[in-house]
Amino acid sequence: MSRLALPLALGLLVARAYGKVIHRDDEDEDEENHDQDNSPWREQMVIAHAILCxxxxxxxxxxxxxxxxxxxxxxxxWFLGHWILQGGFAGLTIAVGFGLGVASVSKSGHKHFTDTHHKLGLALVILYLVQCCLGCIVHYVRPAVVSHRASALKPLQTSGAFGSAILLHPSAQGRGLQNYAHVLLGLLTLGLAFWQVRLGYHQQWEDSGDEDWDLNEGDTIDIVWDIWVVVVPLAYGIGLWLLPRQFRQEAEARKAEALLVQRPARYSVLRDQEREEQDMAELAERPRPSPPQA
Incomplete structure (x- = not known):
């Protein structure tokens, strides 16, 4: 999680640096609000926010x-590439993009998180952080190896990079509830992100009041969104055909790990037997003391 601190801190710094609104006199507040709301600098911030997010x-x-x-x-x-894309590139662009969005609202003099796009954006950032934490738990905290006869709902002692924990181990494939939660939450976040982007380039552009920003149905950005919202789920669905292969590999890995767990104890017994036999042989080879002579 410490690796996510840099992009998050960068986003907050951007929001704080550009989100300060100059104090105005009461009689000029409305006019200056309108000027700032349509200032070229704010427009650039909004465009950068849209692109990065x-x-x-x-x-x-x-x-x-x-x-x-x-x-x-x-x-x-595979996890290295997953982490680089999700925690590195995505984390950096989301943090800076979110910071620019907050800053642009502050610069316009409007209140924060008053419409669906703003609220959903905040919810997505929170979901992203929760998903990162959950992903670390799934990857680094794993259930201990147990016999296949163990109860499927038995709490197991686990250990990993983040210490020990008690997790529920409900599946025969060796997965806990946290694994399924990570997958479902990720798909939910992705679905909400598609909706959020569409809200942004339609609702926010139209509410900006700038005619140059208006987007009509059939524009290039709409076509790209329509294609992408089909391609991504389709590619993921095709990838589900690899699940049987994944389950077989995981089952083989669990069997190998179980053998490694049992092997030291078995070898320990053999070593004890070898030591005992070696000691008996040494005793047999030692010269016996001659009886005392009268």
Whole structure:
């Protein structure tokens, strides 16, 4: 999580640096609000916000999801690519884009989080942070190896990079509820992100009051969105055909890990037997003391 601190801090610094509104006299407040609301600098901030957030939520996050779905059965380094796309590129662009969005609202003199787009944007950032935390738990905190006869609903002692924890282990595939929650929350976040981007380039552009920003149905950005909202789910759905292969690989890995857990105890017994036999042989080879002579 410390690796996410840099992009988040950068986004907050951007929001704080550009979000300060100059204090005005009461009689000039409305006029200056209107000027700032349509200032070229604010327009550039809004455009940058739209581009960065669209890249983060509709390019890097889907890329991370599809990379994981397609590559994890072919390479053991799939998590590195997943982390770089989701925690690196997506985290940086989302943090800076969100900061610019907050700053542009502050510069316009309007209140924060008063419409659907603003509220949903905040919710998506929170979901993204929760998803990152959940992903770390799923990857680094794993259930201990147990016999296949163990109860499927038995709480298991787990250990990992973040210490020990008690997690519910409900599935025969060796997954806890946190694994399923991570997948479902990720798909929910991605679906909301598609809706959020469409709200942004339609609702916010139209509410800006600038005729140059108006987007009509059939424009290039609308066509791109329509294609992308079909391509991403379709690619993910095709990747689900790799699930049987993934389950087989995971089952083989669990069997191998179980053998490694049992092997030291078995070898320990053999070593004890070997030591005992060696000691008996040494005793047999020692010269016996001759009886005392009268």
């Amino acid at each position: 669209a890249l983060g939520f509709l390019l890097f996050i889907p890329a991370g999801v599809l990379w994981t779905r397609w590559s994890r059965t072919f390479t053991k380094r």
